[in-house]
Amino acid sequence: MSILTFKGGVHPYDGKELSKDKAVRKILPGKELVFPMSQHIGAPAQPTVEVGERVLKGQLIGKATGFVSTNIHSSVSGTVKKIEKRLVPNGSKVLSIVIENDEEYEEIKPYEVPDKWTKEYIREAVANCGVVGLGGACFPTHVKLAPKDENAIDYVIVNAAECEPYITADYRRLVEQPKEVIEGLKIVLKLFDNAKGVIAVENNKPDVIKNLKELTKNEDKISVAELKTKYPQGSERHIIYAVTKRKINSSMLPADAGCIVDNVDTVYNIYRAVALGKPLTERIVTISGDGINEPCNLQVPFGTSHSKLIEEAGGIDENVEKILSGGPMMGQAMFTLDVPVIKGSSALLAFKKDEIAHAVTTNCLNCGKCAMVCPEGLICAKLAQASDANDMDAFIKMHGMECIECGTCNFNCPANRNITQSVRTMKRKVQAMRRKGKSE
Known part of the structure; x- marks a missing residue:
C-alpha cells in the first residue's frame, strides 16, 4: 500500500526521541484530587455525591446530564471534601469534586459484562x-x-x-x-x-x-x-x-x-x-520537552495535579520559560501547575525558550506561505485581516469557518504573525451570532 496523505501541512521538529522509548510507568496521585464536571464536549456532568461521603475507585461521581455529555468516575477511594469551582488546564473555572485520597484504592465492582x-x-x-x-x-x-x-x-x-x-x-x-x-x-x-x-x-x-x-x-x-x-x-x-x-x-x-x-x-x-466493565479513570500522559529533566510517559489517574507529573519526571530546568498542556501546535500555555489531569490531558511539555515570546512580529509580507501549507486550502492571511477589521461578511465569504485552528499558518509565517488567534477570534464571533439567531 502506498503512503497516504493530504495536500498542505508542515514538518515541525517532532522531539519524539525524548520519550518514545520510555515505557509507561504507573504513578500514584497525591493526597488531594480534583474532578471537574466539565472535561468533555457537551453538557457538564451533575455531581452524584455529597461533601463528607466516602467514594471508591471507579465509582460514578458525576452523571451525564444529556445525550451529549458523559459520566465522571473517581480514580481513587477517599472522602469528598468540597464541591466547588476549580481551575482546569485551559485557565477557566468549572464545578469540581475535590476528593481526599485515603490511599487504600478500594475499587468498586466493575459494570456487569453479559455473555x-x-x-x-x-x-x-x-x-x-x-x-x-x-x-x-x-x-x-x-x-x-x-x-x-x-x-x-x-x-x-x-x-x-x-x-x-x-x-x-x-x-x-x-x-x-x-x-x-x-x-x-x-x-x-x-x-x-x-x-x-x-x-x-x-x-x-x-x-x-x-x-x-x-x-x-x-x-x-x-x-x-x-x-x-x-x-x-x-x-x-x-x-x-x-x-x-x-x-x-x-x-x-x-x-x-x-x-x-x-x-x-x-x-x-x-x-x-x-x-x-471498567470506567475511564486514567490515561497515558507524555511529560517532555527540553525543560524536563527526565522525559517519560506516565499512566496518570484523573484528578492528579500537574505539579505531581513534574515531580515524577525529575523536575524542570530552572531556565524554563514556557509550559504547555498538550502539544506545541495546538496545546495551551499554562500559568499554574495547580490544575488536575483530566480526560483531555495528553501531555505536559516544558521548554527553556518561549519561541513565540522572543519572535519579532512584522507586517504581513503577502508572501502566501500560510496558504501554501493550510490543509484546508484557505488564504489564511486574508482571513486574519478580515478578522482584525471585524469584517464578518468577508470572513464568511472566504470560508473562514472551515479553519481547523491547527496553527500551520503561524508555523510557516516569516512575519511571525499570530494568524490562528485572529481567525479563531472571528470564528467564535460568527458562532455566537449564529447561536443568537437560532434562539430568536
Missing part, C-alpha cells in the same frame, strides 16, 4: 464508563458510535497518527497494548455491519506498523494504513481524506462520509469498558 454483546450493550457500556475522544476533542464516544444510519458506515478508522510534536502516549499504547487496541476495534466493528476497520499510523512509527500488520494478517475486516509523517495528519478531516479520499467540511460529521474515527486510546478504553 452476549449486543449493539445496545456496547453503546450502553461505553456511555456508562464515561469514554470520550482522548485525542483532544473529548467528544462523548457513545454519541459518535450512534450515527443516524449505522448501515451507511463503511470505515472505522483508528487514528494512530499522533502528529503533534513531542507526544508519544499513543505510540506507547500501541507498543505495549496493541492486542487490546485491535480488540477494541473489533468491538466497534460489531456496531457497523458494512464497515471495515483501518488502523492509520504515520510512517515515523515503522515498528508499530510492522507489528500491527503481523497481528492483523488474518483479520479480513482490518487493515493497517501507512500515513506520511506530516502535521496535521491526525486531524479528523485529513485522516479521513488520506485513508478514503473522501472530503468533509465544517457542516458535516465523519458519519456523513461513511466514517467513524476514534483515537488509539479511545479504542483501547472501548475495549476496557465493553469487555471488562
